[in-house]
Amino acid sequence: MAHLTRWGIMATGGIAKTFVLDLLKDPKTRDAADVAHQVVAVASSSSKDRAAQFLTDVGIPGSCAAYASYEELVADPNVDVVYIATPHSHHYQNAMLALEAGKNILCEKAFTVNVAQAKILCETARKKNLFLMEAVWTRYFPLSIQVRELIQQGAIGEVFRVLADTSFGDDPETKWGLESRMVNLDLAGGCLLDLGIYSLTWIFQTLYHTLPRDQRKPPTVTSQVTPYHLTGSDESTTVLLGFPTSTPNNGPHVKQSHGVALTSMRVGNDPDEKGTSGPPIRIQGDKGEIQVFGLPFQPTRYRIIPKKGLGEVRDAEFSFPANGRGMYWEADEVARCLRDGKLESEGMPWEESLVIMEVMDEVRRQGGLKYPESIESTQYPLQL
Numbered sequence: 288m289a290h291l292t293r294w295g296i297m298a299t300g301g302i303a304k305t306f307v308l309d310l311l312k313d314p315k316t317r318d319a320a321d322v323a324h325q326v327v328a329v330a331s332s333s334s335k336d337r338a339a340q341f342l343t344d345v346g347i348p349g350s351c352a353a354y355a356s357y358e359e360l361v362a363d364p365n366v367d368v369v370y371i372a373t374p375h376s377h378h379y380q381n382a383m384l385a386l387e388a389g390k391n392i393l394c395e396k397a398f399t400v401n402v403a404q405a406k407i408l409c410e411t412a413r414k415k416n417l418f419l420m421e422a423v424w425t426r427y428f429p430l431s432i433q434v435r436e437l438i439q440q441g442a443i444g445e446v447f448r449v450l451a452d453t454s455f456g457d458d459p460e461t462k463w464g465l466e467s468r469m470v471n472l473d474l475a476g477g478c479l480l481d482l483g484i485y486s487l488t489w490i491f492q493t494l495y496h497t498l499p500r501d502q503r504k505p506p507t508v509t510s511q512v513t514p515y516h517l518t519g520s521d522e523s524t525t526v527l528l529g530f531p532t533s534t535p536n537n538g539p540h541v542k543q544s545h546g547v548a549l550t551s552m553r554v555g556n557d558p559d560e561k562g563t564s565g566p567p568i569r570i571q572g573d574k575g576e577i578q579v580f581g582l583p584f585q586p587t588r589y590r591i592i593p594k595k596g597l598g599e600v601r602d603a604e605f606s607f608p609a610n611g612r613g614m615y616w617e618a619d620e621v622a623r624c625l626r627d628g629k630l631e632s633e634g635m636p637w638e639e640s641l642v643i644m645e646v647m648d649e650v651r652r653q654g655g656l657k658y659p660e661s662i663e664s665t666q667y668p669l670q671l
């Protein structure tokens with residue numbers, strides 16, 4: 288029988304809507320007959336009307352509570368897991384609220400504002416025996432899983448370099464102005480936490496996650512940050528990561544893999560939106576290369592190019608069952624983890640979320656990018 292997971296949705300913004308629409312798709316359409324999802328409660332911090340409007344807009348079938356506060360949501364005994372879909376600045380406070388109320392959590396990326404906050408969330412979840420996962424949905428795409436398996440099988444040999452670019456070439460002044468969560472420092476806006484995390488995801492899931500756990504080593508970090516002149520958040524950030532490859536037989540021959548993570552709101556990785564400028568992700572090994580196409584957070588195709596003489600070029604194309612967005616795959620993972628009594632997901636383990644947050648902290652330190660103390664704080668609840 289399918290294991291039922293009852294979801295509570297915290298916030299009613301853009302991604303909450305997209306996520307719920309995916310939750311409502313029949314899991315059988317994606318061969319996931321072992322899980323079932325139900326949305327049992329939605330909360331808006333703005334008003335009960337807004338929560339009720341969300342239910343209508345999304346078309347949630349059956350009975351679903353509409354709450355005017357996040358406190359009411361986390362107190363609802365019918366909720367198995369809370370999906371946190373608030374701006375980055377609020378994840379820590381919102382997740383602590385849910386954990387303190389005894390709720391499991393799927394929390395949108397970026398996990399928190401800094402690693403100190405993320406560590407406390409993981410410690411609290413462990414202490415309270417609750418499930419916690421950063422919602423890096425791309426990791427659960429069948430495409431991502433296949434790419435990781437290909438690397439582990441040695442399809443392109445040893446991987447020495449990964450280039451990943453998640454950039455939208457918009458005019459930020461016109462598109463985001465001053466207040467939007469994308470650029471607002473008070474909401475921990477900026478391209479690093481919002482988009483750059485996907486470039487880091489590609490680097491980590493290929494150069495780090497593919498290794499046995501005891502061989503995963505944090506990278507060295509070098510970076511450049513360009514501030515957005517209207518708010519001081521980052522509009523373009525480039526990160527160079529150096530991963531030691533620690534095979535015991537290396538001897539004196541020191542090897543390193545390089546990850547280049549690019550992100551920008553002003554120059555795009557696909558300016559004409561037709562893929563003319565090539566793949567946003569290139570994973571390069573000593574026996575060939577894997578290229579990934581489409582949006583870096585929602586890829587649709589990969590191409591494997593063996594080194595000359597080692598085989599033929601092969602393409603693999605992926606679809607989104609039931610016309611979904613692809614967020615249901617991470618939701619299915621949450622359901623299976625809850626069913627199996629796990630506190631964390633193998634695809635996005637706490638330790639890896641923490642190392643990635645550490646990298647982003649270091650990039651911000653090097654670039655002088657600070658958020659207001661009130662949102663960097665680990666104090667809970669925050670005394671404002």
Ligand SMILES: NC(=O)C1=CN([C@@H]2O[C@H](COP(=O)(O)OP(=O)(O)OC[C@H]3O[C@@H](n4cnc5c(N)ncnc54)[C@H](OP(=O)(O)O)[C@@H]3O)[C@@H](O)[C@H]2O)C=CC1
Pocket residue numbers: 297298299300301302303330331332333334337372373374375377395396397422424468474480481584
């Ligand atoms: N996985 C993905 O593909 C995507 C993930 N995201 C992530 O999801 C999160 C939310 O992004 P998105 O949905 O685009 O943001 P929106 O601005 O569309 O929605 C955020 C919601 O958070 C709630 N909220 C609570 N406090 C505040 C506050 N002080 N200011 C603004 N909103 C507040 C509001 O809901 P209410 O009033 O109902 O409480 C608001 O509607 C971010 O972490 C972002 O990185 C975003 C887009 C895509």
Ligand SMILES: O=C1OC[C@@H](O)[C@H](O)[C@H]1O
Pocket residue numbers: 481482584
């Ligand atoms: O996670 C995201 O993916 C899609 C982007 O458009 C959005 O800004 C970001 O939050």
